[in-house]
Amino acid sequence: MVTAFRISAALSVAADLGVSDQLAAGPRTVADLAARVAADTDTLHRLLRALATVGVYAEQQDGSFANTPLSEGLRSDVPGSMRPLARTLTDRALWAAWGHLGHSVRTGDTAFKALHGMDVWTHREGLPEQNAIFNDNMAALSSLVADAVAAAYDFSGLSSVVDVGGGKGVLLEAVLAQHAHLIGTVFDLEHAVADAPPPGASGSVASRWAAVSGSFFETVPAADAYLLKSILHDWADDPCVDILQTCRRALNESGVVLVVETILDRPGHEVETAFSDLNMLVLPGGRERSEREYAALFDTAGLRLTDVVHTSTRMSILEARKQRSQ
Numbered sequence: 531m532v533t534a535f536r537i538s539a540a541l542s543v544a545a546d547l548g549v550s551d552q553l554a555a556g557p558r559t560v561a562d563l564a565a566r567v568a569a570d571t572d573t574l575h576r577l578l579r580a581l582a583t584v585g586v587y588a589e590q591q592d593g594s595f596a597n598t599p600l601s602e603g604l605r606s607d608v609p610g611s612m613r614p615l616a617r618t619l620t621d622r623a624l625w626a627a628w629g630h631l632g633h634s635v636r637t638g639d640t641a642f643k644a645l646h647g648m649d650v651w652t653h654r655e656g657l658p659e660q661n662a663i664f665n666d667n668m669a670a671l672s673s674l675v676a677d678a679v680a681a682a683y684d685f686s687g688l689s690s691v692v693d694v695g696g697g698k699g700v701l702l703e704a705v706l707a708q709h710a711h712l713i714g715t716v717f718d719l720e721h722a723v724a725d726a727p728p729p730g731a732s733g734s735v736a737s738r739w740a741a742v743s744g745s746f747f748e749t750v751p752a753a754d755a756y757l758l759k760s761i762l763h764d765w766a767d768d769p770c771v772d773i774l775q776t777c778r779r780a781l782n783e784s785g786v787v788l789v790v791e792t793i794l795d796r797p798g799h800e801v802e803t804a805f806s807d808l809n810m811l812v813l814p815g816g817r818e819r820s821e822r823e824y825a826a827l828f829d830t831a832g833l834r835l836t837d838v839v840h841t842s843t844r845m846s847i848l849e850a851r852k853q854r855s856q
């Protein structure tokens with residue numbers, strides 16, 4: 531466990547070089563691979579040998595290397611590819627922030643901001659390549675759960691949906707694809723929306739799709755449902771209440787806010803959620819929460835928790851409506 535960061539570092543380099551993509555058609559010699567990914571033959575061999583000991587790549591009898599089920603996950607073209615996630619580790623600012631975890635634990639501060647003097651969103655705004663890797667990563671992770679989330683909630687009484695902080699709009703696309711009566715808008719910061727192409731023009735989704743840029747601390751486009759997937763866990767309680775209040779101000783009387791998150795006290799994903807909680811502490815300055823903690827946020831924002839729908843994935847949908855007196 532203490533040295534597990536070495537595996538993370540090795541995976542990130544292999545992913546960044548695109549080794550799994552190069553092995554997609556079959557085994558290759560290290561010299562061939564090194565030429566293809568522009569690496570040093572001897573050190574690439576050392577990297578692959580180390581990763582092979584943990585089941586990522588396999589050395590063949592003739593000394594060539596092949597993909598394994600684990601390294602297939604680092605291919606760019608597999609559903610839910612882990613390649614963008616591994617490539618996020620190529621951002622040295624992110625590594626440095628994790629090295630600063632002790633500062634967060636001692637002080638409660640967000641390590642990234644304490645170290646770099648800016649938040650992660652401002653940092654990525656200035657680094658288009660890292661911004662694209664991050665957005666690809668969110669899209670890949672969301673693609674694993676989007677269909678299940680879209681299927682789990684009853685959208686029949688609603689007509690328009692905004693995917694707030696929707697990134698590349700993977701969740702919105704799944705919701706529109708499954709619910710043909712809905713129109714939708716993906717809403718995000720300008721640099722994120724710029725990185726989000728509309729869905730393929732062939733489907734019926736494209737004609738019901740819009741993209742709008744802005745900040746959810748100021749305004750959100752009008753709609754009768756606001757989807758917030760993996761948004762509130764990025765923020766401390768006060769900014770969460772601000773985001774929810776922005777949605778509440780725009781909400782009509784029968785509208786809903788649908789918060790899609792992993793919930794701390796739901797059994798089955800404890801390790802992932804608890805370490806994601808530390809990731810939120812170190813990088814954006816947020817936290818993972820229990821159902822009760824989400825209910826308290828809604829309450830402070832003038833909303834009330836009206837339903838919790840668990841999906842077949844690790845994501846749950848927390849439905850909130852305006853408080854009756856509002």
Ligand SMILES: C[S@@+](CC[C@H](N)C(=O)[O-])C[C@H]1O[C@@H](n2cnc3c(N)ncnc32)[C@H](O)[C@@H]1O
Pocket residue numbers: 651668669672694695696697698700717718719722744745746747758759760761764
């Ligand atoms: C963790 S990602 C979630 C993306 C997407 N909802 C998903 O689950 O795949 C957080 C998103 O919030 C967006 N974001 C951050 N600050 C924002 C702001 N002030 N206004 C609107 N979007 C913001 C980021 O650009 C990013 O796309």
